[in-house]
Amino acid sequence: MTAGSGQVYVVTGGCGFLGSHLVRMLLEHEKNISEIRVFDLHLDESLRTLSNDRVRVRLISGDISRLADVQEALHGSHLVIHTASLVDVWGRVPASKITEVNVTGTENVLQACKEEGVQYLVYTSSMEVVGPNIHGDHFYRGNEDTEYRIYHKEPYPLSKAKAEKLVLEANGIKIKGGKMLYTCSLRPTGIYGEGHELMKQFHRQGLRTGRCVFRALSPAIEHGRVYVGNVAWMHLLAARQLQIHPSTLGGQVYFCYDSSPYKSYEDFNMEFLSACGFKIIGSRPLVPYFLLYLLALLNVLLQWVLHGFITYAPILNPYTLAVASTTFTVQTDKAEKHFGYQPLYAWEEAKMRTITWVKSLEVSGKDLKDVGEKSNYCCS
Numbered sequence: 374m375t376a377g378s379g380q381v382y383v384v385t386g387g388c389g390f391l392g393s394h395l396v397r398m399l400l401e402h403e404k405n406i407s408e409i410r411v412f413d414l415h416l417d418e419s420l421r422t423l424s425n426d427r428v429r430v431r432l433i434s435g436d437i438s439r440l441a442d443v444q445e446a447l448h449g450s451h452l453v454i455h456t457a458s459l460v461d462v463w464g465r466v467p468a469s470k471i472t473e474v475n476v477t478g479t480e481n482v483l484q485a486c487k488e489e490g491v492q493y494l495v496y497t498s499s500m501e502v503v504g505p506n507i508h509g510d511h512f513y514r515g516n517e518d519t520e521y522r523i524y525h526k527e528p529y530p531l532s533k534a535k536a537e538k539l540v541l542e543a544n545g546i547k548i549k550g551g552k553m554l555y556t557c558s559l560r561p562t563g564i565y566g567e568g569h570e571l572m573k574q575f576h577r578q579g580l581r582t583g584r585c586v587f588r589a590l591s592p593a594i595e596h597g598r599v600y601v602g603n604v605a606w607m608h609l610l611a612a613r614q615l616q617i618h619p620s621t622l623g624g625q626v627y628f629c630y631d632s633s634p635y636k637s638y639e640d641f642n643m644e645f646l647s648a649c650g651f652k653i654i655g656s657r658p659l660v661p662y663f664l665l666y667l668l669a670l671l672n673v674l675l676q677w678v679l680h681g682f683i684t685y686a687p688i689l690n691p692y693t694l695a696v697a698s699t700t701f702t703v704q705t706d707k708a709e710k711h712f713g714y715q716p717l718y719a720w721e722e723a724k725m726r727t728i729t730w731v732k733s734l735e736v737s738g739k740d741l742k743d744v745g746e747k748s749n750y751c752c753s
């Protein structure tokens with residue numbers, strides 16, 4: 374196929390962690406596309422070089438919370454994958470900003486689909502639209518139909534839940550030209566893989582403590598995690614099949630899952646960090662839960678005191694502690710049944726790719742320099 378004769382996909386947030394994997398995935402595996410519009414607030418120029426004689430990668434700088442920017446990006450396109458979002462559970466940005474980007478931004482995408490006659494929208498939601506809730510109810514091997522006490526208070530999950538609702542309600546509305554809009558929503562659990570910002574932070578933190586990770590969470594609390602390549606693959610398949618079977622996929626939600634093992638958040642991270650000589654200290658939490666909770670509260674207090682001077686947003690706060698301390702694992706085959714999804718990467722390969730990337734953080738020396746580490750490990 375020559376450039377220009379295929380479909381035009383728009384990927385909002387296409388320069389982010391998931392978005393950039395998705396762009397590469399589309400380039401490699403979706404033969405029906407001639408243009409990928411990468412819409413983002415902060416452009417990653419390296420994506421431009423991915424253009425080839427079949428597909429043009431067009432970088433579009435814009436703000437999802439500005440309707441005009443979104444409309445311009447969507448003009449003449451066939452399908453939108455909307456991953457752009459402010460992912461913040463640490464209080465780095467005000468709640469109003471999270472709502473503006475995640476909710477108003479999604480309203481703008483829907484409005485632009487309507488006005489520009491774009492028929493298909495795949496929305497990147499999150500497991501957080503379901504839970505874990507702050508009551509500590511465990512979601513164990515749940516699926517899309519599992520009943521659960523959903524309770525949102527924090528700006529991020531609240532915004533994702535509102536946005537997902539809007540996306541699903543828009544399924545079936547009339548768009549410019551008289552056709553219908555079809556939408557579906559994908560809910561990843563905690564994504565990991567090459568480029569995962571939080572993993573970089575855990576790596577850096579581990580270097581500061583001599584490659585020792587002090588166990589803070591119970592190893593019995595399991596967390597669903599999913600490899601970024603599989604999340605991207607799932608988006609590609611959903612986008613493809615939404616066009617072929619709109620009445621099956623339209624208005625549906627799908628958890629993103631793969632064969633990654635169910636483990637506690639810390640033990641899962643150790644699957645990669647141990648390959649760099651990191652050790653986890655303790656088979657049980659070294660600090661009692663109530664003390665950790667007090668520390669989390671202290672962090673909130675400090676954040677409040679320092680507000681206006683510096684951005685103090687540590688990883689530990691009462692919400693992240695509640696999430697990390699509540700089991701949330703998914704077991705479902707809905708995506709397989711509805712659109713033939715099977716993970717593209719087996720756990721062994723996802724693990725190997727992630728380890729290679731974590732090791733590359735050390736080869737580049739960036740993290741080592743950041744913490745002034747010489748060479749010896751305290752725990753070896």
Ligand SMILES: NC(=O)C1=CN([C@@H]2O[C@H](COP(=O)(O)OP(=O)(O)OC[C@H]3O[C@@H](n4cnc5c(N)ncnc54)[C@H](O)[C@@H]3O)[C@@H](O)[C@H]2O)C=CC1
Binds near residue numbers: 390415436459560563
């Ligand atoms: N990281 C994770 O573990 C999970 C992420 N998700 C969802 O996956 C999606 C992608 O997340 P990540 O790749 O981790 O986040 P990310 O922060 O790496 O990517 C988000 C992208 O959106 C862009 N963006 C932010 N504000 C924007 C605006 N006003 N206008 C245009 N672009 C804007 C950012 O520049 C960034 O490139 C999000 O919708 C997130 O809610 C869902 C479950 C888990």
Ligand SMILES: C[C@H](CCCC(C)(C)O)[C@H]1CC[C@H]2[C@@H]3[C@H](O)CC4=CC(=O)CC[C@]4(C)[C@H]3CC[C@]12C
Binds near residue numbers: 500693696
């Ligand atoms: C930061 C948490 C781990 C803290 C460990 C401690 C207490 C030792 O410092 C992370 C535990 C679970 C994570 C969240 C989860 O994976 C679900 C998510 C989905 C999203 O859509 C966005 C990210 C996140 C909220 C993710 C954030 C980090 C954790 C709370």
